[in-house]
Amino acid sequence: METMDLMAFQEELQKPQSPKMQEALAAKTVADIVSKIHSCSESLDEAKRAAAEAESMKPGGFLGGRTRKKTNLLATVTTKITETMDEMNGLVNESIKYTSVSTALAAIMCAQFQTVLDDGFTDTDKRLQRLNETGKKTLEEVIRRAQEQNEQLSKIDKNIKISKKMLAKSPRTGKASRGTPAKLVRIGNT
Secondary structure (H helix, E strand, O other), X not given: OXXXXXXXXXXXXXXXXXXXXXXXXXXXXXXXXXXXXXXXXXXXXXXXHHHHHHHOOOOOOHHHHHHHHHHHHHHHHHHHHHXXXXXXXXXXXXXXXXXXXXXXXXXXXXXXXXXXXXXXXXXXXXXXXXXXXXXXXXXXXXXXXXXXXHHHHHHHHHHHHHHHHHHOEOXXXXXXXXXXXXXXXXXXXX
């Protein structure tokens, strides 16, 4: 399942859309991301089980065959774990990119991510799935980082609105208001 390209996602959001359409777009993106997190977390757990199995293998055997097999298996499993962890980190970062498109969308997506944590999700075969502990921790990290990003975006939006207000033309003079210089001087002299 391929997540919509970020540029296409942003372009889609630029089109006039009802809140229902935005929710549907967010739901599709959330489903794609959750599916990938689920797949990665399952692979990671499988690799961890294989590593534990390899660790429990007894060394020895004819000409050190079991030792060599154990070493090779551990190397393969370690590589798989590293690759999967890299993929999980990429998914977290990808998720943050999608949630940082707009504060409204971030709120929708965070709510949908939380629903997945609480209730599970339906896979492509229409079966109810739940994330394993690794997947839950990853999704919790996505939510935490998205909420932090959303707070930052909200602050920026607020500052932009204040700046626009200050730079708006005064109805009396027709000139842009730049604040009150007298207050600025007083503050500077105290």
